[in-house]
Amino acid sequence: MKIALGCDHGGLNIKNAVIEYLKAKNVEFTDFGCYTEESVDYPLYAYKVAKAVTENDDTLGILCCGTGIGISMAANKVKGIRAAVCTNEFMAEMTRRHNNSNIICMGGRIIDEDTAVKLADLFINTEFEGDRHTRRVDMITAIEEENFSI
Ligand code: RB5
16 A cells, blocks of 8 residues: 655645654655645645546545645546545544545644544555445446546
8 A cells, every 4th residue: 555645835734744654654655745834736736646546556645735625626626536524533434434535635724633643544544345335436436437528
């Protein structure tokens, strides 16, 4: 499992906390930026991470902005992405188990650094349950097939 990370200035602090956790656990990752607190536009980083996730079967994404919302909206415009905003441990676990999410989105102005690390850990280490949830995720994919041209 590899991780692709991205953030804007509003999510930099929690992204950096997650990176320290990944290093400690020897998890391979790519950090697509941003790297400073200078104000930047979150769709740029959402797109880079979303492409890395759709182009690599073994990669999950972690995106952070101020709320997690804008960056999730941008990521979900990429075909094949199921990006979920999570603010607590239950959401982080369930979005892997039931939605087969491939990107977790978190807000640096919503949760603290320790919580971000806990959510990232749950997200990375929880498997999709399949079964009846496969049918529902396939229905999401069918909507994409009908409405996305690329
Ligand atoms: C940036 O100020 C902020 O709008 C962004 O980080 C995010 O919260 C958007 O959804």
